[in-house]
Amino acid sequence: MNATFLNYVDGTNVYDLTRAEIECRRQAVQLTGFLKRHVPGFEKAYITRSAPHIGVRESRRFIGDYYLTYEDFLQEAKFKDVIARSGFYADIHDPKATGGMHAPGKGDASKSRGDFDVPYRALLPQGIEGLILSGRCISAAHEAQASLRVTGPVMAIGQAAGTAAAMAVQAGVAPRQLAIKDLQERLIEQGADLHQGVPLAPIPTPRQHA
Numbered sequence: 001m002n003a004t005f006l007n008y009v010d011g012t013n014v015y016d017l018t019r020a021e022i023e024c025r026r027q028a029v030q031l032t033g034f035l036k037r038h039v040p041g042f043e044k045a046y047i048t049r050s051a052p053h054i055g056v057r058e059s060r061r062f063i064g065d066y067y068l069t070y071e072d073f074l075q076e077a078k079f080k081d082v083i084a085r086s087g088f089y090a091d092i093h094d095p096k097a098t099g100g101m102h103a104p105g106k107g108d109a110s111k112s113r114g115d116f117d118v119p120y121r122a123l124l125p126q127g128i129e130g131l132i133l134s135g136r137c138i139s140a141a142h143e144a145q146a147s148l149r150v151t152g153p154v155m156a157i158g159q160a161a162g163t164a165a166a167m168a169v170q171a172g173v174a175p176r177q178l179a180i181k182d183l184q185e186r187l188i189e190q191g192a193d194l195h196q197g198v199p200l201a202p203i204p205t206p207r208q209h210a
């Protein structure tokens with residue numbers, strides 16, 4: 001049950017993180033009491049464990065050779081150096097709301113129609129050589145990150161980042177010098193769907209939240 005929530009937390013500050021862990025564990029205990037008292041079937045329920053540390057959806061990110069924007073998300077941008085794709089809606093959690101769910105912003109960011117490409121350039125931090133980014137810290141605006149940070153896309157991004165790192169080492173080149181076609185071919189061999197030339201799948205009905 002994805003139920004506890006806390007906003008006004010700086011995910012880069014250890015004191016805030018500690019406060020969040022204490023508060024969310026308090027919420028879990030409170031929620032358990034509620035379920036036991038009011039929801040049939042939970043009468044004998046008890047907590048066995050909680051997460052070892054607090055989960056944070058968004059904090060620091062790099063600026064890379066490409067910066068994915070909200071427009072890229074809305075327009076389902078396609079890039080020649082695609083290494084992964086994200087088809088999830090923008091899972092934006094309103095930092096000001098007490099309940100915490102969606103803040104669509106302009107347009108309706110909660111309804112992605114298809115998917116957008118994650119370009120290899122978004123994994124290469126500006127001004128740093130020899131480093132490949134992976135996961136939710138890649139170069140993307142808040143709204144684009146709200147889609148690509150979910151587990152499916154970050155797994156695909158991680159696969160691409162790891163494959164690129166290995167190929168760069170084998171070829172004896174910096175990640176920026178890696179031939180993108182070779183990387184894409186290797187990813188496709190591994191089963192990645194970079195959807196080159198393949199028509200978009202039908203639009204799924206968006207879930208309410210993740």
Ligand SMILES: Cc1cc2nc3c(=O)[nH]c(=O)nc-3n(C[C@H](O)[C@H](O)[C@H](O)COP(=O)(O)OP(=O)(O)OC[C@H]3O[C@@H](n4cnc5c(N)ncnc54)[C@H](O)[C@@H]3O)c2cc1C
Pocket residue numbers: 002055056057134135136137149150151152154209210
């Ligand atoms: C409350 C919450 C609910 C979510 N719900 C969903 C959901 O329903 N569906 C969904 O798809 N996504 C969901 N997400 C989003 C998704 O889980 C994360 O965005 C995603 O896991 C991020 O992946 P990542 O690889 O970038 O980072 P992480 O999964 O955080 O992985 C980073 C790893 O690096 C390790 N690490 C950190 N520092 C070091 C170090 N110095 N040395 C070695 N290792 C280190 C950490 O231990 C960790 O294992 C949720 C996120 C949160 C916080």
